[in-house]
Amino acid sequence: MRAKITYFITAAVLVVFFVLVGGRAVAMMRLGTPLGVGLGLAALIIPLIGVWFLWKNTQFVRKANKLAALLDAEGALPVDELRRTPAGRIDRDSADEVFARRRAETEDSPADWRCWFRLAVAYQDARDTPRARRAMQRAIALHDGKQLPS
Incomplete structure (x- = not known):
């Protein structure tokens, strides 16, 4: 729940930023x-790219959460199996x-x-976000009936 609140607050701040930058861009034009x-056209590109990125990221999170809900309903949601050191770092062997x-x-x-x-999930638990994202994109594509290249 905390992650959702943080995500929505961050998204709201970004939308406000996009509106402000977009307003300045229109004023320059x-x-x-x-x-x-x-300069106005160049400045307008920033919020357009930002809105696109925010939209794509929101869709990714929504689809990943949908898959998590499906696995939860099946009772097959993975758990963090990684052992930690007393300092909280991941044990490499684990x-x-x-x-x-x-x-x-x-x-x-x-x-x-x-x-x-x-x-x-295993990659995310180990804080390897790029690999976690690619694996989740593949999971989403397979669930949606699409095949990604290897």
Whole structure:
């Protein structure tokens, strides 16, 4: 729940920022000078890219949460199996064991979105966000009936 609140607050702040930047961009374009129009158009690109990025990220989170709800309903939601040091750091041997199991599971059933979801969770638990995101994107695509390139 805390993550959802943080996400919505961050999204709201970004939307306010996009509106402010967009307003300044329009004001520069209204100057009518070539420099003002050029800078205004350039400044307008920032909020447009930001809105697109926020939309894509929101869709990704919504779809990942949908898969998590499906796994939860099946009673198959993965748990954090990684051992931690007293300082809270992940024990490397533990992580290697979990990743080996998850990768083997995924290699045995490469078309099963559940395997890719569990692999994504293992990566996220280990704070490997880029790999977690790619694995979750594959899980989403497989669930939606799409096939991503290897």
